[in-house]
Amino acid sequence: MTPTHPLTVLGIETSCDETAAAVVRLGARGSVEVLSSVVLSQIADHAPFGGVVPEIAARAHVETIDGVVGRALADAGVTVAQLSAIAATAGPGLVGGVMVGLSFGKAMALALGRPLIAVNHLEGHAVSARLTADAPYPFLLLLVSGGHCQLLEVAGIGACRRLGTTIDDAAGEAFDKIGGALGLAYPAGPALERLAEGGDATRFALPRALAGREGCDFSFSGLKTAAARLAAGLTTQADRRDLAAAVQAAIARQLCERTAAAMKTYARAHAGAPLRLVVAGGVAANAAVRRALEALATAEGFSFAAPPLAYCTDNAAMIALAGAERLAAGLTDGLDAVARPRWPLDEAAARLHPTHVAGRKGAKA
Numbered sequence: 460m461t462p463t464h465p466l467t468v469l470g471i472e473t474s475c476d477e478t479a480a481a482v483v484r485l486g487a488r489g490s491v492e493v494l495s496s497v498v499l500s501q502i503a504d505h506a507p508f509g510g511v512v513p514e515i516a517a518r519a520h521v522e523t524i525d526g527v528v529g530r531a532l533a534d535a536g537v538t539v540a541q542l543s544a545i546a547a548t549a550g551p552g553l554v555g556g557v558m559v560g561l562s563f564g565k566a567m568a569l570a571l572g573r574p575l576i577a578v579n580h581l582e583g584h585a586v587s588a589r590l591t592a593d594a595p596y597p598f599l600l601l602l603v604s605g606g607h608c609q610l611l612e613v614a615g616i617g618a619c620r621r622l623g624t625t626i627d628d629a630a631g632e633a634f635d636k637i638g639g640a641l642g643l644a645y646p647a648g649p650a651l652e653r654l655a656e657g658g659d660a661t662r663f664a665l666p667r668a669l670a671g672r673e674g675c676d677f678s679f680s681g682l683k684t685a686a687a688r689l690a691a692g693l694t695t696q697a698d699r700r701d702l703a704a705a706v707q708a709a710i711a712r713q714l715c716e717r718t719a720a721a722m723k724t725y726a727r728a729h730a731g732a733p734l735r736l737v738v739a740g741g742v743a744a745n746a747a748v749r750r751a752l753e754a755l756a757t758a759e760g761f762s763f764a765a766p767p768l769a770y771c772t773d774n775a776a777m778i779a780l781a782g783a784e785r786l787a788a789g790l791t792d793g794l795d796a797v798a799r800p801r802w803p804l805d806e807a808a809a810r811l812h813p814t815h816v817a818g819r820k821g822a823k824a
C-alpha cells in the first residue's frame with residue numbers, strides 16, 4: 460500500500476546515552492517539518508565513570524522512555540492516532556539500550572496497527588542535514604561521531620556506499636580520550652573545543668597518521684596516545700590550551716585530507732552533476748572542524764551542508780526522518796526486527812574490508 464502524504468512519524472532513539480523521541484512530518488514534495496524533538500541526556504549518570512556504562516544506560520532508558528515519548532507527542536500537538544508509522548533505532552549501539560527503544564516502538568506499532576521502521580542509527584545521521592537544509596541526494600557524507608568516522612556516497616535512502624572508515628578509533632573518541640587526559644569531563648569534545656580557544660596550535664608536534672597515503676581511511680589511535688602522553692606532563696593552563704588547539708587542528712586536518720581524497724573519487728563518479736558534501740555526527744558540532752571542511756568544499760567545487768548543532772549529536776528527529784523516507788519508499792519492517800549491536804550501513808563494503816579482524820566481533824562501522 461502506498462502511504463499517503465504528509466507522513467507523520469514518531470522517532471525513538473536509545474542507542475547510547477540519550478533517550479530521545481521526536482515527531483517529524485514529511486510532505487509529498489519532500490518538505491520536512493520537525494514538530495518536536497525531545498532529548499534527555501544521561502551524561503550526569505555516566506560522568507563519575509568517565510564513559511558510558513551500558514547497564515546504567517539501559518536502565519535509564521527503561522525508566523524514562525515513556526515520559527520522553529509522551530512529551531514528544533504533546534510538544535508536537537499530535538495524538539497517537541495521527542501517526543503514520545513508528546521508527547525506532549535498531550542499531551548499531553549498546554544493545555541493552557537499543558532493545559528498550561525498539562521494543563517500545565514495536566509495542567506502539569502493534570497497539571496502533573501502524574508500520575514499524577527499524578532504523579540504522581548511522582542512516583539517521585546520514586539524513587540529519589535534510590531536517591533543516593536543502594540537501595538532495597546524492598551527496599558525499601562525512602559521518603564523524605563518538606563511535607564512527609566514515610566517508611560514504613549516499614545515493615538515496617537505504618543506498619549508501621562506503622568509501623572509507625577508521626581503522627582504529629573514531630574522531631569523537633579521540634576528542635573524548637585526549638580531553639579526559641587533559642582533565643576534562645566526559646564527553647570531552649565540547650569542553651576541548653572551549654579549552655582550545657586562543658591556544659597556539661603550532662607549539663606541539665603531533666603524529667600525522669596516513670598522511671599522503673592513498674584511499675580515504677582514517678586513523679586516530681596514534682594521535683590519541685601521543686597527545687595523552689603529552690597531556691600527562693603539562694602543568695599550566697596555557698600548556699593545556701596549546702595542546703587542545705594542536706589536537707583540534709590535527710583532527711580537523713586529517714578529516715580534511717581524507718575527505719579531499721574521497722571528493723576526487725566522488726567527483727569522478729558524478730562528473731557533470733552537482734557535487735555536495737554533507738557533514739554529520741557529534742564532531743560536526745565543532746566549529747573549527749566545520750570551518751575547515753566548509754573551506755575544503757568551497758575549494759573543491761562542492762556545496763556544503765551540516766545540520767544545526769542540536770541535530771549533529773544524537774537525537775530522534777533524524778531517526779523519524781529516516782523512518783519517514785523509508786516509509787515513503789515502502790521500506791517497512793516486521794515486528795520480528797532485531798536489535799543489532801553492530802550494523803554497518805554498507806554491509807557489502809564492511810564484509811569485503813572488515814575494520815576488525817576475526818576474533819573481535821566483526822565490523823562495527
Ligand code: KG4
Pocket residue numbers: 475603604605606607630631632634635646647648649652740741742744745746771772773
Ligand atoms: O553523534 P554523537 O552524539 O554520538 C555518537 O553516535 O557517537 O557524537 C558524540 C561525540 C562525542 O565523542 C563528543 O565528544 C563529540 O561527538 N562532540 C564534539 C563536539 N560536540 C560533540 N567533539 C568536538 N567538538 C565538539 N564541539
Ligand code: ZN
Pocket residue numbers: 580584604740741772773
Ligand atoms: Zn550518533
